[in-house]
Amino acid sequence: MSAPSLASAIKSRPWLAKRLMPLANWYANAAGYRKLGLRADDLIPEESEAVLLALKRLPEKEAYDRVFRLRRAFQASLAHQLLPKEQHTKPEDDYQYLSPIIKQIEAEAKERDDWDSVVISKKA
Amino acid sequence: MKISGQRPSPFRTMISRSAIGRNAQLALRRQCCAKAAPSNRRGLAAVSSGSTSFSYDSADVAGVKTASRDVAGPTTKLAVVVKAGTRYESLPGLTTGLEQFAFKNTLRRSALRITRESELLGGQLSAYHTRESLVLEAKFLREDLPYFTELLGEVLSQTKYTSYEYHEEIEAIIKLSQKKLLADVSALALNSAHGLAFHRGLGTPLSPSSSTPFKYMNEQSISEFASAAYSKANIAVVANGTSQAELSKNVGQFFTDVPATSAFTLSSDTSKYYGGEERIAHGSGNSMVIAFPGSSSFTAGGSYKPEIAVLAALLGGKSSIKWSPGFSLLSKAASKFPGASAATTHFAYSDAGLLTIQFSGPAAAIREATTEAIKSVKSISEGSISKEDFTKAVALAKYRALEEGQRTDAGLVATGAGLVHGGKPFQIDEVGKSIAAVSADKLKSAAKALLESKATVSAVGDLYVLPFAEEIGLKV
Numbered sequence: 310m311s312a313p314s315l316a317s318a319i320k321s322r323p324w325l326a327k328r329l330m331p332l333a334n335w336y337a338n339a340a341g342y343r344k345l346g347l348r349a350d351d352l353i354p355e356e357s358e359a360v361l362l363a364l365k366r367l368p369e370k371e372a373y374d375r376v377f378r379l380r381r382a383f384q385a386s387l388a389h390q391l392l393p394k395e396q397h398t399k400p401e402d403d404y405q406y407l408s409p410i411i412k413q414i415e416a417e418a419k420e421r422d423d424w425d426s427v428v429i430s431k432k433a
Numbered sequence: 434m435k436i437s438g439q440r441p442s443p444f445r446t447m448i449s450r451s452a453i454g455r456n457a458q459l460a461l462r463r464q465c466c467a468k469a470a471p472s473n474r475r476g477l478a479a480v481s482s483g484s485t486s487f488s489y490d491s492a493d494v495a496g497v498k499t500a501s502r503d504v505a506g507p508t509t510k511l512a513v514v515v516k517a518g519t520r521y522e523s524l525p526g527l528t529t530g531l532e533q534f535a536f537k538n539t540l541r542r543s544a545l546r547i548t549r550e551s552e553l554l555g556g557q558l559s560a561y562h563t564r565e566s567l568v569l570e571a572k573f574l575r576e577d578l579p580y581f582t583e584l585l586g587e588v589l590s591q592t593k594y595t596s597y598e599y600h601e602e603i604e605a606i607i608k609l610s611q612k613k614l615l616a617d618v619s620a621l622a623l624n625s626a627h628g629l630a631f632h633r634g635l636g637t638p639l640s641p642s643s644s645t646p647f648k649y650m651n652e653q654s655i656s657e658f659a660s661a662a663y664s665k666a667n668i669a670v671v672a673n674g675t676s677q678a679e680l681s682k683n684v685g686q687f688f689t690d691v692p693a694t695s696a697f698t699l700s701s702d703t704s705k706y707y708g709g710e711e712r713i714a715h716g717s718g719n720s721m722v723i724a725f726p727g728s729s730s731f732t733a734g735g736s737y738k739p740e741i742a743v744l745a746a747l748l749g750g751k752s753s754i755k756w757s758p759g760f761s762l763l764s765k766a767a768s769k770f771p772g773a774s775a776a777t778t779h780f781a782y783s784d785a786g787l788l789t790i791q792f793s794g795p796a797a798a799i800r801e802a803t804t805e806a807i808k809s810v811k812s813i814s815e816g817s818i819s820k821e822d823f824t825k826a827v828a829l830a831k832y833r834a835l836e837e838g839q840r841t842d843a844g845l846v847a848t849g850a851g852l853v854h855g856g857k858p859f860q861i862d863e864v865g866k867s868i869a870a871v872s873a874d875k876l877k878s879a880a881k882a883l884l885e886s887k888a889t890v891s892a893v894g895d896l897y898v899l900p901f902a903e904e905i906g907l908k909v
Contacts, residue, residue, distance in 0.1 A: 424546070
């Protein structure tokens with residue numbers, strides 16, 4: 310799932326992060342998903358093994374809230390309406406609740422691949 | 434090694450033979466052979482740093498109890514025996530859960546890495562539990578001791594107990610093992626007999642019963658149980674095939690992260706024998722267990738009664754030689770009823786024991802065989818057994834006890850359990866002596882005491898045919 314991203318490189322340089330933050334916030338708001346009450350991680354496509362497994366590993370409360378947010382957004386979208394302002398996702402609520410789990414699953418898969426193709430050299 | 438020595442090296446093929454002198458060629462060959470056979474590599478026959486003693490050396494290494502037996506041979510077996518068997522579990526099923534979490538993801542490496550690395554070293558990892566102990570075990574080549582000591586130390590102190598491993602892997606395995614248990618009449622009968630005999634503590638079922646499936650067990654309760662179980666005071670590290678010095682060095686190095694004391698202590702009341710009768714209807718197969726109070730294990734010290742081991746051998750049930758039912762009273766009794774089989778087992782624990790006679794086969798045959806079996810116990814208590822049978826029984830009991838000490842797996846667990854329960858390591862010579870000292874009178878009085886005490890009877894199977902305790906002349 311995870312697309313190549315410069316985020317970690319930018320975050321590790323505070324001066325750069327400070328300059329780009331206003332732009333990032335503007336972009337996130339302009340993308341519109343917050344106005345439908347969604348979080349950025351709700352937009353990750355579900356159609357992959359890793360994401361499906363990650364969804365199963367979500368804590369019960371997170372999974373329930375996710376479904377609620379999605380249904381509310383579908384409903385708003387069908388009605389061609391945005392949610393009232395107080396129901397918009399606040400920037401501090403827009404945290405990554407799913408991506409860390411997906412990254413962990415991808416790391417597990419990579420580790421398995423690495424072990425499957427391991428080359429053993431005997432100590433001299 | 435020889436083949437690699439004769440293989441033409443690129444160096445030799447490029448330069449013509451006459452270009453280098455014979456000495457240089459020889460030197461070249463010697464060098465390549467030396468590479469193929471390093472001096473520290475030993476053939477199988479050469480490995481013999483061990484002694485042939487069958488008794489364990491024990492030592493306290495920075496608070497961890499260790500014992501080792503330096504048996505000669507190229508392999509080593511290392512076990513961590515934890516005083517966290519089903520007897521000590523704080524909630525039902527936790528011991529099984531903790532056993533399943535052994536060798537899963539730790540803070541330092543993943544479960545996959547543990548598996549693959551051990552495979553590459555030719556090691557074997559296993560975890561199992563008894564009523565009193567939880568055992569984490571590794572078998573490997575002698576020179577890999579540091580790696581596996583580190584691994585066991587890491588499993589004890591750094592396992593992550595993640596929620597997803599519990600839900601994705603452990604839960605499914607426990608459900609399957611439950612199904613297996615429910616189909617196994619003899620295991621059901623033994624569990625039921627332990628429950629009747631000891632109620633709580635030793636009476637807790639060996640694997641979680643179906644009435645308490647996942648009500649109490651989750652990754653958090655297992656993790657809490659682990660923090661109580663895996664502390665230095667609560668474990669013993671036992672090794673077979675390594676010297677005590679080597680073991681002490683590695684344990685001292687790799688068990689530093691294991692906490693010295695636990696958050697709460699796992700305890701169990703002193704076992705008390707109750708006895709009683711239980712009948713469980715079951716569609717597949719019949720099994721019946723008649724049990725009496727036995728003796729605690731040798732490693733417990735004072736309350737060890739060797740005559741119970743002799744009585745178990747005399748009652749027997751399974752022939753130890755070919756083409757004959759053998760001398761044991763129960764195998765003679767069972768051979769009259771086709772299909773029935775009997776087996777006497779003495780389960781010895783740290784502060785109690787249970788002498789069980791287990792019958793299996795067609796219900797009608799079991800019915801007859803049990804009556805016959807009680808008659809033979811009576812005949813022992815009246816002293817009407819032949820001197821020859823008595824001698825055979827003592828010899829067999831002695832052999833069994835010594836074999837148990839000699840076999841690495843049983844000896845390992847017995848020693849570890851002895852150490853964590855505050856007793857002594859399993860000392861093979863003393864066990865043999867105490868069994869040989871059993872007299873016919875002692876055996877007679879032991880059998881008499883059994884019949885006078887309250888019996889434990891549990892029947893699983895066709896309850897219409899299987900007898901009640903009253904019908905076979907037992908008090909419950």
